[in-house]
Each structure stands twice: as C-alpha cells, then as structure tokens.
Amino acid sequence: MHTELKILLIYCLLVTFMLVLQSILSVQQHGVKKLAGSRDGIEYSGMAERAIRALNNTVTSLLLIIPPVFSLVLISVSTPETVSVLVVFVITRVLYFFSYLLGIPWVRSCLWWVGLLCTVYLYLICLGQFETPG
Numbered sequence: 001m002h003t004e005l006k007i008l009l010i011y012c013l014l015v016t017f018m019l020v021l022q023s024i025l026s027v028q029q030h031g032v033k034k035l036a037g038s039r040d041g042i043e044y045s046g047m048a049e050r051a052i053r054a055l056n057n058t059v060t061s062l063l064l065i066i067p068p069v070f071s072l073v074l075i076s077v078s079t080p081e082t083v084s085v086l087v088v089f090v091i092t093r094v095l096y097f098f099s100y101l102l103g104i105p106w107v108r109s110c111l112w113w114v115g116l117l118c119t120v121y122l123y124l125i126c127l128g129q130f131e132t133p134g
Helices: 003-030 032-036 046-074 080-101 105-126
Strands: none
Touching: 003 046, 003 080, 046 080, 046 105, 080 105
C-alpha cells in the first residue's frame, strides 16, 4: 500500500474521532433524549457549536484531499516530498480542529491556510506542474 494512502486512512480515522468528539459535546449540551428526536429548533452554542463548524470544515478538507492522494497512487508517484506534504496536511488539519474547538482564531486561520496550500501543492504535483524527484 502506498504511504500516501496509509496517511489518508489515518486522517479518515482522525476525522471519525473528531465526529465522536463533536457528538459527545452535543450530547453534553442537549442530552441524548433531545438529540434522538427530530432536532428541529435545536440551537448549539459554545464549544458544541464550534465543534460542528470545525467538523464541517474538516470534512470539506477530507473531500478535497482525496482526489490528489488517489491520483498519486494511480500514477504511481510516491516521494519523500509528497509524503511529507501529506503528513504536514494531516498534522495541521488536526491542530486546526482543536484550535477551532478552543476558539483560537489566528492560529486556526494560519493552520487552515497551511492545510489548503498542502492540498493545492499535491494537486499541482498530480497535474505535472511541479517535477518530483525520481
């Protein structure tokens, strides 16, 4: 299995953990009984609301990172550089989630940009805009 694919699977597992954490925060705020219903009119606030927004952004980043990772696997490109960029992406996205959860705005924004630049870079590698060694 390509290293990039393993890293993507690890990120997917981390996103699942973030989903569970978001769910726990929602249950703490509203209780299981209320959340088991239709959820119409439920208002979230504080950390539970930030967790929902952070998770939505995280899922979007997951959807954007899947195509270049699968493309790297399909074109059989795996270099220390592509692995490093993907590792930086995963680390920054996890830190982004927790900085959003804790309400740390400037750090959160910088991490978001680093993750996005990693994603764009991998797309450019796949499109042949940057040469990879080897």
